[in-house]
Amino acid sequence: MASNNDKRSKTEKVIMVTGASGLVGRAIQAVVAEETSRPEEKFIFLSSKDADLVSEEETRLLFEKHRPTHVIHLAARVGGLFANMKYNLDFFTDNLKINTNILNNAFKFDVEKVVSCLSTCIFPDKTTFPVDETMIHNGPPHPSNFGYAYAKRMLDVMNRCYKDQHNCKFTSVVPTNVYGPWDNFNLEEGHVIPGLVHKVFTAKRDGTPFYIWGTGSPLRQFIFSRDLAKLFLWAIREYEEVDPIIFSVGEEDEITIKEAADLIVEAFDFKGPVILDTSKSDGQRKKTAENTKLRKYLPDFKFTPIKEGIKETVDWFVENYDIARK
Numbered sequence: 001m002a003s004n005n006d007k008r009s010k011t012e013k014v015i016m017v018t019g020a021s022g023l024v025g026r027a028i029q030a031v032v033a034e035e036t037s038r039p040e041e042k043f044i045f046l047s048s049k050d051a052d053l054v055s056e057e058e059t060r061l062l063f064e065k066h067r068p069t070h071v072i073h074l075a076a077r078v079g080g081l082f083a084n085m086k087y088n089l090d091f092f093t094d095n096l097k098i099n100t101n102i103l104n105n106a107f108k109f110d111v112e113k114v115v116s117c118l119s120t121c122i123f124p125d126k127t128t129f130p131v132d133e134t135m136i137h138n139g140p141p142h143p144s145n146f147g148y149a150y151a152k153r154m155l156d157v158m159n160r161c162y163k164d165q166h167n168c169k170f171t172s173v174v175p176t177n178v179y180g181p182w183d184n185f186n187l188e189e190g191h192v193i194p195g196l197v198h199k200v201f202t203a204k205r206d207g208t209p210f211y212i213w214g215t216g217s218p219l220r221q222f223i224f225s226r227d228l229a230k231l232f233l234w235a236i237r238e239y240e241e242v243d244p245i246i247f248s249v250g251e252e253d254e255i256t257i258k259e260a261a262d263l264i265v266e267a268f269d270f271k272g273p274v275i276l277d278t279s280k281s282d283g284q285r286k287k288t289a290e291n292t293k294l295r296k297y298l299p300d301f302k303f304t305p306i307k308e309g310i311k312e313t314v315d316w317f318v319e320n321y322d323i324a325r326k
Ligand code: NAP
Pocket: 018, 019, 020, 021, 022, 023, 024, 025, 046, 047, 048, 049, 051, 052, 053, 054, 073, 074, 075, 076, 077, 078, 098, 117, 118, 119, 120, 175, 176, 177, 178, 179, 182, 183, 184, 191
């Protein structure tokens, strides 16, 4: 395979972002558009329309076409608790194929750095809290999403193997639950915040009750997509370790599902009945993660307060109802 970029200047970076049409990818696009321009960086934002990354051949053609020097790898089969419970096999096989194809081609095409995306839901379920980066493989993940979790864990294994055998700089970051504009607001497929936003919207419009699924007592740390986008850009530019790094708000910012729902009710100024549907699953009780490593690198990083992030997400959904995934 010809080396990457014989014609390219040594300082030029071609940063290819897979999954750029999704929640996190859209936020990266927005942050890049707002940043002071960096002429040495060229971004290529991709969606599944550019290539189905499950296909080895389509993935190879993508690398051949764009010849990236750097890859932010977001593309994945993604879903909330209920989608994971229904499609554990698909979440495992699709993600394993996508990740294998991306890293294999990154190696073949001499990519300098790949930053892939794990998730705090892949940590062992039965563990001490808070979890940190050293604990990913210490025991089985929660059964609701074991397919997705094991596929994501293998990304970390592959990163270490590529380093060991070929000295590649392929690494990963571990965000907590993400939310923001451009999320998937579909109730069957999506995560809790977009689901709750969609349900309050409908309840307010139709004068019906708002149903929160489960007991409302599980705990989550939520990160706003724009904050995560800034951290991804830092990682592709500055983070040099192969070991993963957790991208999380502090442990003190962990809230219950009910508290998240209350913030959404407040953002909509919804006055109707709020009902907990305890016939639905609660999923994992908690997955509290620490951000000590992140704080060592970026002690002054400011996270968006969740009240502000939720208001922005609600306003985005109301304004973009016609185009939102729902
Ligand atoms: P998302 O909104 O569902 O976006 C998924 C992206 O992946 C879309 O751009 C989609 O393209 C692309 N994609 C899916 N299957 C593909 C395929 N076979 N070939 C090519 N592209 C494909 O997901 P997200 O929430 O932004 O997730 C981004 C990353 O963050 C993922 O790796 C996810 O595991 C991770 N993560 C997410 C959360 C969360 O709470 N959302 C938490 C932790 C980690 P189309 O738009 O064309 O379909």
